[in-house]
Amino acid sequence: MTIHYANEGSLTWLDGLAPSSFPPKLPSGVQLVFSGDRLGLRCDGFVGALALSDGSTLRIKPKIGEVNFFRLLFKAEGQLSELRREFEGFASYAVSETRSIDEVVAVSLMHSASEVLRRGAMFGRSAQRVRSSVAMGHLLPVDTIANIKAGKADPVVSKVRQRTFDIPENRLICKAVNIAHKYLTSDEKVQFSGVVNSYNRRFSGSKDWHADLQLVEENFSKGRYGGARGYYQKTLMLTFIVLGASGINSFGSDDVLGKSLLINTADVYEKYLRNVMREAYARKGYLVTKGGISDVSLYTSGSYSLEPDITVYKDEQIVLLCDAKYKEPTSSDHYQMHAYMRRFGVASGILLCPNFHEDSVTERVFVTPEKQVLREIHLPLTNLRVTEAALASLVHDYGC
Known part of the structure; x- marks a missing residue:
């Protein structure tokens, strides 16, 4: 199979490919560029694999590096503190084998799914x-x-x-195993054929994938995959990555379907920030959530709901309001945060942006005529330890 490579966040010229090689409907952020007879691709906001009509595959590499991106994935989809040993093996495997993101996720899922069979599948009543x-x-x-x-x-x-054994967890893993099987090498397909056959034989399909995903997400939030069944946690986390990237999620179907495995980096970045902050502040009595404790709309009629990416509460009072922007903020991003600040009644807000070029945190401060303060805080995604330390101190440094 021929593999072409492109880099997230930059223009890549693809010699030997024609526009007809690409699906007719590309996701937002993936754009074909023409210069004379040359065809290029600009990709912002996606990494992974895109299946082309001529049988080849386009690999889109993350601009922060694969190990850092895997860390973001683990933190976004699971609890890295509880999966640290598995993450180290996952990341080192990715580097040592120079595998692509879709292949590493697929192989890791197959190993985890195999462990579920070996140690015993969960059951319900x-x-x-x-x-x-x-x-x-x-x-x-x-x-x-x-x-x-x-x-x-x-x-x-x-x-x-x-x-x-016909429970949401097993149905979802079975679906993900069949999707991941497509990304294995020929030898790996032989190696894991027994795992795939066992899942298909033992577990049925789902009548409602989105309902199953919502139930498992709720169980994750309530910490129900620990203890004796803790090995399910990593498997379900990888399952969420594979299913979400293939267009199956708890909110409805995406445009990216079939053999493509494109992961939305902005979504991963937002989840990563929220989970890091949730973990850092939970022991201090803070509540970190998406949106607010109750529904808030722009108008009194209830039209146009407002849902900041990260809202931090202490004793039901907002102490921090943040929005995640996986890009350089624009004027519309500032207008949006200003609307949040006024409607939620807070004097300051933060746009959390990536810093792709330095290992330090940088800050820009903007003050409105009404003395409201909006900050752009640029976080170094090439050094996630510095980023996570900065996120853990946001309430202390900027809280209301």
């Missing part, structure tokens, strides 16, 4: 109707009487809660 000669569980009298009158054998009908 479902109510099922059972006929027998004696009552079992909850008796269903109407059905039982009808069977007795009809002279049927084993007339007693009961509703019994029986163990089942």
